[in-house]
Amino acid sequence: MFGYFYKKIIMSTKSDSLLDVIFTRKSVRSYTGEVVSKQDLDMLLKAAMAAPSGRNQQPWAFIAVTNPDTLKQLADGLPFAKMLPAAGSGIIICGYSVPSTRSGGKDLWEQDCSAATENILLAAEAMGLGAVWTAVHPYPDRQDFIRNMLGIPSHIYPFSLIPVGYPTGAEQPKEKYDPGIVHWEQW
Amino acid sequence: MFGYFYKKIIMSTKSDSLLDVIFTRKSVRSYTGEVVSKQDLDMLLKAAMAAPSGRNQQPWAFIAVTNPDTLKQLADGLPFAKMLPAAGSGIIICGYSVPSTRSGGKDLWEQDCSAATENILLAAEAMGLGAVWTAVHPYPDRQDFIRNMLGIPSHIYPFSLIPVGYPTGAEQPKEKYDPGIVHWEQW
Numbered sequence: 001m002f003g004y005f006y007k008k009i010i011m012s013t014k015s016d017s018l019l020d021v022i023f024t025r026k027s028v029r030s031y032t033g034e035v036v037s038k039q040d041l042d043m044l045l046k047a048a049m050a051a052p053s054g055r056n057q058q059p060w061a062f063i064a065v066t067n068p069d070t071l072k073q074l075a076d077g078l079p080f081a082k083m084l085p086a087a088g089s090g091i092i093i094c095g096y097s098v099p100s101t102r103s104g105g106k107d108l109w110e111q112d113c114s115a116a117t118e119n120i121l122l123a124a125e126a127m128g129l130g131a132v133w134t135a136v137h138p139y140p141d142r143q144d145f146i147r148n149m150l151g152i153p154s155h156i157y158p159f160s161l162i163p164v165g166y167p168t169g170a171e172q173p174k175e176k177y178d179p180g181i182v183h184w185e186q187w
Numbered sequence: 188m189f190g191y192f193y194k195k196i197i198m199s200t201k202s203d204s205l206l207d208v209i210f211t212r213k214s215v216r217s218y219t220g221e222v223v224s225k226q227d228l229d230m231l232l233k234a235a236m237a238a239p240s241g242r243n244q245q246p247w248a249f250i251a252v253t254n255p256d257t258l259k260q261l262a263d264g265l266p267f268a269k270m271l272p273a274a275g276s277g278i279i280i281c282g283y284s285v286p287s288t289r290s291g292g293k294d295l296w297e298q299d300c301s302a303a304t305e306n307i308l309l310a311a312e313a314m315g316l317g318a319v320w321t322a323v324h325p326y327p328d329r330q331d332f333i334r335n336m337l338g339i340p341s342h343i344y345p346f347s348l349i350p351v352g353y354p355t356g357a358e359q360p361k362e363k364y365d366p367g368i369v370h371w372e373q374w
Contacts, residue, residue, distance in 0.1 A: 018313035021205040022234050022306055042369075047209050049363045051305065052320050056361065061368040070372060106325055111347075114301030115320075118238065119209055122309070126205035133239050133302075138293055151374040160298075174243065176236045181248040185257060187338040 016126045025122055026173045028130025031086045031165035040127060041066075041089060044164065047123035048093065051115035054108030060116055060159075063092040063150055070149075077145045078161070080134045087165030092136070092146060093117050095159045110137065113159040120162055130167030136160055203313045212309055213360040215317025218273045218352030227314060228253075228276060231351065234310035235280065238302035241295030247303055247346075250279040250337055257336075264332045265348070267321045274352030279323070279333060280304050282346045297324065300346040307349055317354030323347055 015021075041064050053059065065071060066089045075084040084090050093116055095109035117133055124131035136142045137159045146158040202208075228251050240246065252258060253276045262271040271277050280303055282296035304320055311318035323329045323345045333345040 016204045016206070018203050018205045018208040018309055019230070019234065022237050022310060025237065025239075027239055043206070045369055046364050047206065049365060049368075050209050050212065050360075052212075052214055052308065054322060056363075058363055058365075061370070063370045063372075063374060065372055067372050106322075108322055110297060111301045111304075111322065114298045115305040117298075118302040118305040121239065122205055123209060135241060135293075135295055135298065150370075153374070156374075173237075176243075176245055177233050178236060178245075181236075182232055183248070183250045183337075185250075185252055185254050187250060187340070187343075 014128070021122055021126045024173050025125040026171045027132040028165070028167040028171050029083050029132055029163075030168040030170040031083065031088065031130060031163075032168050033086060033088065034166040036089045036129060036164055036166070040129065041091070041164065043127065044091060044120045044123050047119045048116040051112065051119045053112035053115070057098045057108075057112070059096050059098045059109040060113055061094045061096075061156060063094065063152075065090045065092070073149060074146070074161070077149070078142055081161055081163065084163050087130075087163035089164045091120060091162045091164060092150070092158055093120075093160045093162070094152065094156045095137075096156050109157075110159065113137075117160045117162065124164055128166070129164055130171070131162050131164045134161045134163070201315070208309055208313045211360050212312040213358045214319040215352070215354040215358050216270050216319055216350075217355040217357040218270065218275065218317060218350075219355050220273060220275065221353040223276045223316060223351055223353070227316065228278070228351065230314065231278060231307045231310050234306045235303040238299065238306045240299035240302070244285045244295075245299070246283050246285045246296040247300055248281045248283075248343060250281065250339075252277045252279070260336060261333070261348070264336065265329055268348055268350065271350050274317075274350035276351045278307060278349045278351060279337070279345055280307075280347045280349070281339060281343045282324075283343050296344075297346065304347045304349065311351055315353070316351055317358070318349050318351045321348045321350070
């Protein structure tokens, strides 16, 4: 209902500077039920597509789901997405293989889709939304279920499913900084 | 030489709001040669560790390289990192397998390291630095070269190498938004 820029004004006590958002982002699994606007979902998708990709191939596609029946079916059929109906919307990031002789035929779509997923999580945090990365790849059973349900072609791989909603505030960021895993100049 | 907060003040015409940074981030391969401070590299590493990871396993470790001789050797031995000496520093993100019975033994470290890599790229852009994701995984020849050179244990996989420096401004962000690859409710 409320768009991103209105949120920015009423939430002016919260910083949306990049580093602040990186450090306050958390995996949100508890949602108020307030509906996320289509404009806000569009903004998340724009953020996803701004991610880097190997050789700029952008080997991704997106499905945004807001239909309550579809969300319930996804929640019922997947082991990790029970909060989808409460979130009220979900984004499925898909990837596909782009064969290239230039790098020995190696594929980077999983890395590219990961960067796009992380961009969505950070954008959601900045916009006052809550989201969480649930893994679909590399689990063929989850991929097949989503592919069959949503009519995804066989050469397209559902990669991640991100429930998106308004956070209740139950989740807080974790402190994960560990200087002991940083090596300088040499391992 | 100049720390992040000083940069913030003198670069006040440039927004560091999360969405602005996501949309202005670009892959920087041209550097001025100005030295990046250890504090700034530390901030990038903190940003990396704030990324989400599957089951919060944080299966990552980091090597920060600033020694000119090491940077030159890396540039000479790798096909894609010729700009490392000009950048003046580089971060190698490493990952490792954390077997888990909970998800059928599947591994998520590549996705986790990708999220950490993307956080570094975004943080660099926000701090006025330039960076670029160069892929090390899944290329065994690149991984072996880096592992041998830097003394990385055999169970640790060099995943990505990120040159970090001050951008000349030669690179500009690409417009990659494509509404045609968004599907609503169903593929």
